[in-house]
Amino acid sequence: MKVQEVIDKVLLDACGGKKLEKTCDVLASGDPEMQVTGIVTTFMATVDVIKEAIAIGANMIITHEPTYFTGLDELEWLQQDPVYLAKRKLIEEHRIAIWRFHDHMHLAHTDRIYDGFIKEMGWENELIDKSSPWAYEIEKTTLRELAELFKRKIAMDVVRIVGNPDMPCSRIGVLVGGGSLGLGREQMPMELMNDKNLDVMVCGEITEWTLCAYVNDAAMLGMNKAMLIIGHERSEEWGMKHMAGWLRPLVGDIAVAFVDAREPFRYL
Amino acid sequence: MKVQEVIDKVLLDACGGKKLEKTCDVLASGDPEMQVTGIVTTFMATVDVIKEAIAIGANMIITHEPTYFTGLDELEWLQQDPVYLAKRKLIEEHRIAIWRFHDHMHLAHTDRIYDGFIKEMGWENELIDKSSPWAYEIEKTTLRELAELFKRKIAMDVVRIVGNPDMPCSRIGVLVGGGSLGLGREQMPMELMNDKNLDVMVCGEITEWTLCAYVNDAAMLGMNKAMLIIGHERSEEWGMKHMAGWLRPLVGDIAVAFVDAREPFRYL
Numbered sequence: 098m099k100v101q102e103v104i105d106k107v108l109l110d111a112c113g114g115k116k117l118e119k120t121c122d123v124l125a126s127g128d129p130e131m132q133v134t135g136i137v138t139t140f141m142a143t144v145d146v147i148k149e150a151i152a153i154g155a156n157m158i159i160t161h162e163p164t165y166f167t168g169l170d171e172l173e174w175l176q177q178d179p180v181y182l183a184k185r186k187l188i189e190e191h192r193i194a195i196w197r198f199h200d201h202m203h204l205a206h207t208d209r210i211y212d213g214f215i216k217e218m219g220w221e222n223e224l225i226d227k228s229s230p231w232a233y234e235i236e237k238t239t240l241r242e243l244a245e246l247f248k249r250k251i252a253m254d255v256v257r258i259v260g261n262p263d264m265p266c267s268r269i270g271v272l273v274g275g276g277s278l279g280l281g282r283e284q285m286p287m288e289l290m291n292d293k294n295l296d297v298m299v300c301g302e303i304t305e306w307t308l309c310a311y312v313n314d315a316a317m318l319g320m321n322k323a324m325l326i327i328g329h330e331r332s333e334e335w336g337m338k339h340m341a342g343w344l345r346p347l348v349g350d351i352a353v354a355f356v357d358a359r360e361p362f363r364y365l
Numbered sequence: 366m367k368v369q370e371v372i373d374k375v376l377l378d379a380c381g382g383k384k385l386e387k388t389c390d391v392l393a394s395g396d397p398e399m400q401v402t403g404i405v406t407t408f409m410a411t412v413d414v415i416k417e418a419i420a421i422g423a424n425m426i427i428t429h430e431p432t433y434f435t436g437l438d439e440l441e442w443l444q445q446d447p448v449y450l451a452k453r454k455l456i457e458e459h460r461i462a463i464w465r466f467h468d469h470m471h472l473a474h475t476d477r478i479y480d481g482f483i484k485e486m487g488w489e490n491e492l493i494d495k496s497s498p499w500a501y502e503i504e505k506t507t508l509r510e511l512a513e514l515f516k517r518k519i520a521m522d523v524v525r526i527v528g529n530p531d532m533p534c535s536r537i538g539v540l541v542g543g544g545s546l547g548l549g550r551e552q553m554p555m556e557l558m559n560d561k562n563l564d565v566m567v568c569g570e571i572t573e574w575t576l577c578a579y580v581n582d583a584a585m586l587g588m589n590k591a592m593l594i595i596g597h598e599r600s601e602e603w604g605m606k607h608m609a610g611w612l613r614p615l616v617g618d619i620a621v622a623f624v625d626a627r628e629p630f631r632y633l
Contacts, residue, residue, distance in 0.1 A: 141578060144585035166579045167551045174552045178559055180583045180590075244633045255523065257630045275572070283435045284442045291446055302572055304543070305597035305629060310409060311434040313629045315448045317412035322448075326630070329573035361573060361581045362525040362594070364632065365512045 098351055100157055100194045101129035103136065106347045107159070107198060111205040120200045125164040126185075127194025133157045133351055138341050140334040140358040142195050147187055149356045157194045159344075161202065161210070161337055162329075164195050202336065209343075210336030214273055217335035218250055223269075225293065230271065232293045237267045240297060240323045247299070251331050255364040259309055260316040260323025266296035273332035274301040277308065287311045290322070297323045301332040331360050366619055368425055368462045369397035371404065374615045375427070375466060379473040388468045393432040394453070395462025401425045401619055406609050408602040408626040410463050415455055417624045425462045427612075429470065429478070429605055430597075432463050470604065477611075478604030482541055485603035486518055491537075493561065498539065500561045505535045508565060508591045515567070519599050523632040527577055528584040528591025534564035541600035542569040545576065555579045558590070565591045569600040599628050 104124075108114055125142075135155030139146045142160040150158050163170045165181060175181035188195065202209045211230035215221055223233040238246070241262040248256055270293060272286055277300035279285035286308040290298050303309055303326055315322035334357060341355040372392075376382055393410075403423030407414045410428040418426050431438045433449060443449035456463065470477045479498035483489055491501040506514070509530040516524055538561060540554055545568035547553035554576040558566050571577055571594055583590035602625060609623040 141574075143578070144582045162574050163578070166555060166575055166582075168574065171552070174556065178555070180555075180559075180579055180586065180588065183586045183588075184582055241633060248633075255632050257632055259629045259631075262631065262633060275574075278572075284439070287434060287446070287448075288442065291448075304546075304570055306409075306430050306436065306543075307434055309629050310411070310431070311448055314412045314434075314452055318448065318451045320448065320451075361527050361577050363527075363530065364523050364525055365509060365516075365530065 098133050098348060099129065100124070100127060100131045100133055100196070103133055103157060103348060104129070104196055107344065108201055110343070110347055111209060112201050115204070117200055117204065121163070121169055122197050122200050123170065125160075125170050125195040125197060126188045127157070127192065131156065131192070131194050133194075133348075135352040135354070136344065136348065137354055137356045138337045138344065139356045140330050140337050143358050144184055144187065146356050146358050147184075147191075147193060150193060151191045153352075153354060155352065155354065156192060157196065159196050159198050159337075159340070161197070161199050161333055163197065170197070209340065210273060210333050213336035213339035214271070214332065216339050225268070231289060232295060233269045233271065235267055235269055237265055240264045240266055240325070243269070243297060244325055247325065247327055251327065251335065253327065253331055253360065257326040258323060259312045260297075264296070264321055264323055266321070266323065268293065268295045270295040270298040272298065272300055274329050277301045277303055279307060283307045296321050297325055299325045299327060299332070301327065301329045328360060328362070330358060334358065366401050366616060367397065368392070368395060368399045368401055368464065371401055371425060371616060372397070372464055375612065376469055378611065378615055379477060380469050383472070385468055385472065389431070389437055390465050390468050391438065393428075393438050393463040393465060394456045395425070395460065399424065399460070399462050401462075401616075403620040403622070404612065404616065405622050405624045406605045406612065407624045408598050408605050411626050412452055412455065414624050414626050415459075415461060418461060419459045421620075421622060423620065423622065424460060425464065427464050427466050427605075427608070429465070429467050429601055431465065438465070477608065478541060478601050481604035481607035482539070482600065484607050493536070499557060500563060501537045501539065503535055503537055505533055508532045508534055508593070511537070511565060512593055515593065515595055519595065519603065521595065521599055521628065525594040526591060527580045528565075532564070532589060532591055534589070534591065536561065536563045536565075538563040538566040540566065540568055542597050545569045545571055547575060551575045564589055565593055567593045567595060567600070569595065569597040596628060596630070598626060602626065
């Protein structure tokens with residue numbers, strides 16, 4: 098099977114073949130006509146993920162996020178950059194195709210990044226509204242216990258919170274990846290929190306002057322509001338993990354493996 | 366002295382009276398004609414900062430960041446919001462004027478947010494180029510020791526890093542606040558790192574797909590690159606702390622106090 102055939106099968110399965118005109122879902126390296134020897138799915142095609150793909154004999158990586166450090170994988174500014182040149186050399190020497198599956202993954206009838214997150218958390222029956230993956234009602238717990246649950250379920254040593262760790266909570270909002278930035282409408286995460294009467298917002302990326310400031314003030318006012326920050330990679334990796342499961346039947350005998358890009362941070 | 370007189374004196378001192386036409390530096394509450402009883406400078410007029418101002422009898426807060434949770438302190442979406450209504454009630458009952466001093470503070474001949482940061486770190490003689498506050502050369506250390514230095518100097522329990530903690534470093538970049546996001550030009554922090562041959566970038570706000578991904582790949586490629594994340598508030602608070610010092614002589618016998626807005630996060 099060729100790279101382009103894999104892409105077409107994924108898009109057909111996820112979006113019924115619907116293709117966005119403007120999209121960041123492009124082939125960052127490799128050729129549509131290459132024969133695929135094995136596929137790796139991952140949150141990000143980091144250098145370590147690429148090395149792991151090479152080690153297991155896979156020559157196609159399906160990545161959710163960019164390969165070259167900007168939202169649109171722009172290359173012009175990178176032509177003399179030593180990090181880019183060394184990463185590109187590794188990719189080209191081993192003839193690795195890297196395809197980004199981002200916009201169409203979120204566009205799928207149920208957003209397949211959230212599908213993976215929900216599976217990983219075991220929260221299929223906790224959705225407040227089956228048609229939207231942003232609000233959950235769970236058994237009453239505390240913010241501290243919720244933090245421990247996330248650390249266990251999605252493998253984190255440390256999480257960040259805003260608010261009182263002993264606060265009770267049961268109505269939980271989730272905005273994965275960059276969704277929690279409210280790009281284009283900064284107030285969106287706060288409106289969601291208020292509309293759905295959520296106790297805690299679990300976030301991917303954040304900025305300190307928006308939801309973070311709102312929750313901080315709410316907590317200082319004695320309201321039952323908090324924020325739990327797990328980051329972009331930890332919140333979206335699970336969509337790519339579970340992709341390996343639905344991709345396998347689409348590509349016949351080509352081996353499909355999930356490779357965890359891992360959280361980029363250490364906490365000192 | 367009236368609120369407007371304080372504002373005029375600050376703008377004259379910082380920017381020679383130059384005023385930006387488009388700016389977020391607005392009076393978020395209160396009246397230009399109010400008599401000032403005392404001034405608080407702070408990174409953000411959180412509920413706790415407002416309560417502290419009330420406790421010490423100050424009725425003017427000069428804040429670097431927004432009061433109402435979006436970049437431009439938009440109010441339309443907040444009219445039914447319980448957090449906004451309770452915060453506004455506190456502010457109005459105590460007749461507190463809140464003025465934002467952001468754009469003009471960064472516009473000052475030497476950026477006064479960086480001035481405060483440099484003083485707090487004691488890095489006046491470590492600037493690589495006296496005319497720009499983004500690059501420093503310090504005595505050779507390791508990333509881990511640099512992290513400990515920051516924790517001690519700017520009062521953090523935990524910092525985040527990307528890269529190898531035992532990496533040696535001496536050339537340090539600093540992008541405080543939202544500057545590290547490279548808003549409008551995502552690649553800016555990476556270009557700075559490369560142009561100035563920096564080992565470590567110390568950052569305020571970050572996103573995981575830009576500088577973070579770049580440094581992560583660089584470290585995986587064995588290059589001597591790392592990132593140290595201290596956040597928006599911790600990186601900019603010191604500008605507002607040192608503002609109290611230069612503001613006092615401008616306002617005669619009005620008391621001026623710095624109130625630390627404090628890092629919003631706990632690490633669990």
